[in-house]
Amino acid sequence: MIMHDLHHLLDANRAFALNGRGTTNHCPMALHALHEMGANPRQLQQFFAHWQTNYALPGGEQQQGDEEELQFVRLRQQLATRLADEGWLPTFATLLEQGLSPAGGAFHPLIRFACALENGHLGEQAAALAAWQCRPLRVPAGQRAPVQDIDTLLSALARQWEGARWRGEWITERLRQVTDAPTWASGLPSGVSSSDLLVQLADAALALYWQTGNFTVLHMVTGSRAAAIVASQLPAPWQARWQTLMWQAVAAAYVTVGAPSLQTPVWPDTGKLSWQNVLARVVESLDDHVIKLVHCCWREGLARPLLADRYLAVAARAAGLLAPLTGPDAI
Secondary structure (H helix, E strand, O other): OOHHHHHHHHHHHHHEOOEEOOEEOOHHHHHHHHHHOOOOHHHHHHHHHHHHHHOOOEOHHHOOOOHHHHHHHHHHHHHHHHHHHHOOHHHHHHHHHHOOOOOOOOOHHHHHHHHHHHHOOHHHHHHHHHHHHHOOOOOOOOOEOOEOOHHHHHHHHHHHHOOOOOOOOOHHHHHHHHHHOOOHHHHOEOOEOOOOHHHHHHHHHHHHHHHHOOHHHHHHHHHHHHHHHHHOOOOHHHHHHHHHHHHHHHHHHHHHOOOOOOOOOOOOOOOOOOHHHHHHHHOOOOOHHHHHHHHHHHHHHHHOHHHHHHHHHHHHHHOOOOOOOOOOOOO
């Protein structure tokens, strides 16, 4: 699959608003995932047409009165010029300095940005960074003693927040409620001392998603991979700040879903499953979240062969090749 077909559709996506009908604009992220999984031009066009017909809204000045959209368009244009001149790192440094959380926009700007880094589309890099600034979320720092690892962090949060319920239809709305809670900072550790935090976040998110099937946790899975993609291109002095913002983001997201205690996962036998069958089904899918989750699992399975069976199990369940999660743990 040549990159031209993908970039042509990403260029066309520029006409779509930041927000769609009842959702954000998942189109560029799904197109990137489909392209990487081997979708042909017909399949890419099929998804684009589906999104355009069912979810996309016209962008820019056509959205009169939508201040966020107008801000997004202005920022996107400014950043496109800046990125063409100096690349994305100076702009990203500003995001780090301002403490903008990767969970802002329900992790979507982060995921969109990571996709754009992988496919090299400068317009999408600018759009993702603009979206990040249009939907700023800042997670207050914790005041409790530091913990050693992510499992200990989540266990501490579960002791305080397990079973908590937060109102609101949108992930970002619930994130703001959590981070605005008077007891948030006092119950959050001030740090996590491990050096492989992003790997631990990915492991915890995958296990929690297998346990719960929760929609917000799905974004923790795809967001964790996106965070690692970004980290791989950051200068060494920036790594600690980026890891801190990311574990704080995951901590807040974990609390929004009621901070369920992590159980020891029971992984199925995947001997009769294959990535070939999973990908063949998913490149024909029109479900943007299934597309992105399966793509994430496929890439992580390739990168981490010791965990490949776990990623295959999650992907197969998302693709309908394993029975869906049922029972009390499904949240």
